[in-house]
Each structure stands twice: as structure tokens, then as C-alpha cells.
Amino acid sequence: MNDSFVNVENLVKDFGRRRVLKSISFSVKKGEIFGLIGPNGAGKTTTLRIIATLIKPTAGDVIIENISVTKNAKLVREIISYLPEEAGVYERLTGIEFLRFFAEMSTSNAHDAIRRGIEISGLGERLKDKTKEYSKGMKRRLLLARTLMNLPKLALLDEPTSGLDVQHAVQIRKIIKDYREKYGITIILSSHNMLEVEYLCDRVAFINDGSIVSIGTPKELLEKYNADNLEDAFLKAVSNYGE
């Protein structure tokens, strides 16, 4: 056995006749921030949804801390926390009610989780307001607080800064990085944003058209493809892969 915390093994997913994941495999070490990078429709969200036990793979499996997502989804849900891309909030609940509800759903120690949620969100008194009064950035911070407040062993973040302005995106990235450092949470995130990936991720996987094209640290990938930045590296990886 290797020292991996998450093992994605030959994952295949078909939606009808369309194959969206073509036997992808990768592993993530404990405490690592692992990035899935690729264009829209590459298979990033499908991969995260399978790991989050929301959909089942057509073939293959994901093992998290020796627990199979296909065979023991209930146990997996105890140790993961998932933030979907452009997720919304319950608009008629206040921020604090939103955090309390999900704390009660996710942990037996809701009180501590809520306390952490309040801290992560940084929304202060605004948590007493209904979430429909929040800006997009505030909602995303609340959602991120919800994801991290239970101290999950594995956090799955799908495009965590998607649609946010620079200021809010920077805040979100800082929260993710700080929390990983403080609690050693393992994180798998997907992103279009190469700067974000370079800033946050220990290792990244380039994914294109349902296949993993290349995996490595940002530095390794830049060297491997002789590129100035990850965007350039991705384009070169994709073009090389097809040849």
C-alpha cells in the first residue's frame, strides 16, 4: 500500500452513451491540496461528485482512508465535505441558521462547528441577516465556512472562487490555505484559474476530455512542459497528449 489518503482508481463514468470519464486514476496524500485543472466539460465536477458520493461511477472506485465510495458511501460522508460550483444558500435563513443547520446535519458537536463557521466566514454581525441580503462573495464565504467548519478529513471544492471578484477570490484562497495549515485538512479542488492553482495546490492533475493528461507539482509541470506558467503548460500537455 502507498501512503495516499485518497486513491482514485480507473474511474469511468457514462451518461447515457456519452463517456465523460475515461478511466482516470490519481492519488492524493494526507494534508495535501490537490488541484484538478481543465476546461469546461473535462470531467472535473463529475470526478468530485463521485468522490462526494453523489453519483456512482460506471466502473472503477475511489478509496478514501481505506473506505470505498461505491461500497460504503455512508461512512465516506462522515469524513468529507463538498462545496459544489456556484452553489446557493437557503435564502430565507440567516447566515447563522444556515451554519447551524449544516452543523446539525454533519457533526455531533454542532456547537464547536458553528463557532468555527462563524470564524471562517468572517461575516460577524451580518450572520444575523437573511442570506438573500448577502453579496455573491459573502455567500461564497458562508458556503466555504460550512464546508470547513466540521473539520472534514477531505474537503472537495469545486471552483471555489468561480464568479467572484479579485478581492473576494483572494479572501477565499487565504481561508483555504490557512485552514489546511491549521488543521491539516486534505483538499481536492477544481479550477479554471491557473494562478489560483499555482498559489494553492501542492500537486495538480491536468484533465481534458475525461482523461488525466499529466500530474505533478506546479513546478514539475512547468519544467516538464518547458512553460512559463501553468496555462501554457496545460495547453502543451493537451496538445502532446493527443499526438
Added chain:
Amino acid sequence: MVNKLIAIIIKELKDLFRDKTTLFTMIVIPLLFFPLIGLAFKTGAETTAQQTLNVAVLNLDSGYNKTKMGDSLIAFIKQFNNVNITVINNTNESITRLSRELYENKGINELLVIPRNFTETIYNPNATAKLELYSYVSAAGGLAIRSLDPILQAYISDIINWKIQQIAPNVNPKAIINPINISYISIVREEKIPSPPEIVHGLIASQSWTLPLSVFIIIVTSSQIVASAIASEKESKTLEILLSTPVSRMNILVGKIASSMIIAILSVISYVGGFTIYMNTILGLSSAQIPPEIANKVTQLVNSPQIIGGVAVLMFITLLTAISLSVSLSVYAEDVRSAQALVSYVTLLFGLPAFITMGVDIDQLPLIEKTVLYLIPFTHAFTGITKLIDGDYTPVIFGMIYMSVFSLITLYIASKSFTTEKLLTAKLTFKRRK
């Protein structure tokens, strides 16, 4: 497990109660709707009763044997309360012009014309006297206008008695007018009600027609609520977050159904409360034509504890059936709009029996039509109400069992759909193609 279910129900209820549209549609409107209608009827009836009767009489009667019956008719009219009578003894204008002038200048809309030979024809045993009552009809005039007609009918009745006594002084005029008296007795279940069947049926119908309508409205609204609740979670992706937490799918499903049921039951209470106020308001109004003791007896029969209990159980099962069906369907909807469109198609299943039972006795329909209608579970909800009033409990119990089985099957399908990825991947949409 139970704590999580309670947390889901509380969250759903908060979400629903803070939605002003839901609260207004399901709780406030029913509580205001019926009492306001009752109040409108009552106010209208009271206004009519207290209205001053403005009437003009063109008395052309020339009398007979020093008697002028035209004058006695005017005196008869004057003895009634709130009657303002304008007597005109001659005119050069046409009747139509006079009527219009009276209406426009004095607000008088009825003109009674007593002809020249009025007294003479009344005294003639072989002739029929004539009166002409002109009513000025204006588009702006309301329906609740007090008329001279009931006073004239009372006067005619007096004249009949007087004429009979003139011809046969030793005879009781009432015995001549009504030689045979029929006692009308209606039987509802095993209760005798001393009133003609059309009156009793009308009273029962007035109290039972609103129930199918209320059931229909509640079913449609609660179905829309539960379908929207699931679809909006799908649309905003909060469902994905919820499904990835260690809470069972069954808890989520039951929590949504339970909260929708709570809202629906509150709505039923609101309807029943509003309807009771309405009934209490209008019961006194019918006493002019229907004796209050008859109205009260019918009300007691219709609102007996057995019937109210039966209707409550029937409505609970109906709501459960409707909500289960809506949940099952909403699983396949991509967004709120699609969910509402799906449920609106199902509304036909509620609407068809609801409107048919308002006008037709389904049991009297040909076998094929009857069978098709009874296969729709909601038909049993609507026929059940009238059968409960009739005391015919067996088909009601059968209907309840049928709807319960249907609910269990749809709930089972819903729970199965909830545990599969169809919940997230099904994309039934009803958007217009561009």
C-alpha cells in the same frame, strides 16, 4: 437520526413560513376569503332590509260606489316601515318619461300605476283588476334593491280573503285557497327534517360544495410547494451539499414531506376556520325562506363529529397522496419552473374529479367512465366527502385504503429515486425552444 429529521423539518418550516407568498396563499387567504364573502352577503342583505323603499304611485282610480280602492292600496303601502311614497294623481307625460324623471330627480325606481277602473274591476266578481309596476333599470343600480312587490303580494292576499268573504261569509278563506296541505319531510340518513327536499339539498350543497373546492386548492398549492422545495434545492445546488452530508436520504425526503404536510394541515385548519365563520354569518340570513331550526339541524348533521373526523382523515390521506406524487415527479425536474410545470400537469388528476363531482354523481355514470374516474386516486377524496355526509362509509374506507396504497407506492418510488443519482442528473425541462 431523529434529531436530524427534526432539524430538517424545522429548517423547511422556517423556509416556508418566511415565504410571504406561501403564507398568504395557504394560511391568510383562506382565513379571510370565506368570512369576507359571508360579511358581504350579510351586509348586502341587511342593507336591503333597512333600505328605504322609494316608490311613486300614479293613482288614476276613479272609484266605484263612493269607494276608492286605489286610496286604500296607498294607505296599505304606507303602513310598512321605511316606505317613502310619492303620490301622483295626474300627469301629462308618458309613463317612460315620468319613470326616468322620478329616477333621476328623486331616486325613485319603481312606479305603480293604478288604472281608472281599479275599484270597479275589484268589485266585479268576474273580472281581474290590473296594476302596472314600472321599474327603472339602470346599469349602475345594484342587485340588492328593495322592491314594492312583496307588499303588493300581501295586498293581493288580503283582497282574495275579502272577496271570498263577500261571496261566502261563513267560509274560511284559507280553506278555499289551500284545500290540501302537503307536509314535506326530507330524510337525511335516519333524521327527519320537516322541509322540502330541494331546500334540504340546497342547504347540504351550500355547506359541501366548498369542501371539494378547498381540497382542490390545498392539494394543488401543497403539491407546488413540495415540488418547488426539492427543485429549488436542486437548482441552487444546496441539495448536493445536503446529500453529501451524513444524513440519510429518507430523512431528507420525510422531512420535506412532513413540513409540506404541516403547512397543508395548517391551511386546512385555516380553511375550516374561515368556512365556519362564513357559515355562522350566512345561516341567519336564510331564515326568511328557511326556518332557522331547519338550517341548524342540517348544519348539525353535516358537521357531526363523525363527518368532520372522516373528512379530516380523508384530507390527510389525500394530501399525503398528492405530496408523495409531487415529490416523485419533482425528482425528475431540473429546476423550479420545470417542477411546477410537471405538477401542473398532475393538477388535471385533481381537477377532473373535483369539478366532475361538483355537478355529477359519479356513481350514476356508465361503467367505463366510472371505472376510469375511480382509478384516479383523488376521485375518492371528492366522492368521499358526499358519501360521508350520506353515511355511506364502506366506499369511503375503500377509497382511503386505495389512496394509502397509491401513496405508499409513490413514496417507495420517491425514496428509490432519492437514493439514486437521478435526483441530481435527471433533467426534465419545460423550457420553450428558441
